[in-house]
Amino acid sequence: MSRAIVIGGGLHGMSTALHLARMGWSVTLLERRHVGRHSSGINAGGVRRMGRDVREIGLSVASAEMWADIKGLVGDDCGFVANGQFKVAENEADLKKAEARVAEVRALGWTHEEVVDRDELRRLIPAVAPHAMGALATRDDGAADPMRTVMAFRRACVEAGVDLREGIAVKGLDRAPGGGVRVDTDAGPMEAERVANCAGAWAFALAESVGEKVPGKAKASMMIVTERVEPFCAPTVGAMGRALSFKQSAAGTVVIGGGHQGRNDIAMETSTVLFASLAKAAVVATELFPIMRGVKMVRSWCGIEAMPPDQIPVIGESATLPGLFHSFGYSGHGFQLAPAAGRAVAELMARGGTNLPIGPFTQARFSQAVAA
Incomplete structure (x- = not known):
């Protein structure tokens, strides 16, 4: 069975872990404190397509379709109401x-x-x-209950077989001797074929630790x-x-x-x-x-x-450490995107590609801007 590690227990980390587990992967999710500790559990709960950066609309529309059956995805309606x-x-x-x-x-x-x-x-x-x-x-946009949504994704992850470990901090990343990625934690080193960097505000430092400077x-x-x-x-x-x-x-x-x-x-x-x-x-x-x-x-x-400076997320495989995938930088409007973004990242990790519209979000856009 293929093995993956997801770093960060916010909604994007849990959504990625959930989709990977349902694809048959062995998944460990590492969270330094507890799931939803920062923005995922305490935001406004907006479930909206309206007013988004036009580069986000496609992914937001795909996620809206998933929110329409959020109970089917995580076993709870998450308090979602489409009141506009x-x-x-x-x-x-x-x-x-x-x-x-x-x-x-x-x-x-x-x-x-x-x-x-x-x-x-x-x-x-x-x-x-x-x-x-x-x-x-x-x-037909609306809102949901953030912490109820966090706990619904947590339960769904556990039921899908995700090894969810709270209270474990990631200290660094490197190439594993036998291939894949080594994750150094305060509970000792771990290795996996694929690793997702869903560490929120701390994801910039993780990316930089492998030589990948993402501004933000x-x-x-x-x-x-x-x-x-x-x-x-x-x-x-x-x-x-x-x-x-x-x-x-x-x-x-x-x-x-x-x-x-x-x-x-x-x-x-x-x-x-x-x-x-x-x-x-x-x-x-x-x-x-x-x-x-x-x-x-x-x-x-x-x-x-x-x-990030353009206030849209960073989604894509690392250019410096193969097997590491980024999903962060949602800039205060990632709550609604979590179901579809998690699926997209899981598909990238498991299959090497996705049909979901994430092309504008690669971190290469920053190096291209510098070159221009």
């Missing part, structure tokens, strides 16, 4: 931007995005502020959750001209984000909320939803994740 995603246009400039976006996407052959006018927006989201003029929309940095997107209020908003809402991610959970709490950044410390594996910056998200939320004025914040947090 909307980016509100607050002025004429925003509305023109939304219209241009739809035209761009449709010129590429995709039809999932549309512009809704003021009346339709108000019919769908009655609580939105009166000044809203319309929105960019994808009606860590980010720490902040989130707010409020007290429970009566239901008033089913879709997930953003803004065309301002940073906002806004959704109300089934329990009535409201989760607010949008990419406002906290402080992170990679070495210590910690992140810190910066309240002055986080307040900007609260201001946008109350201006788009006046009903939120006076609602109490209950807690806030941020999770560490990897971000």
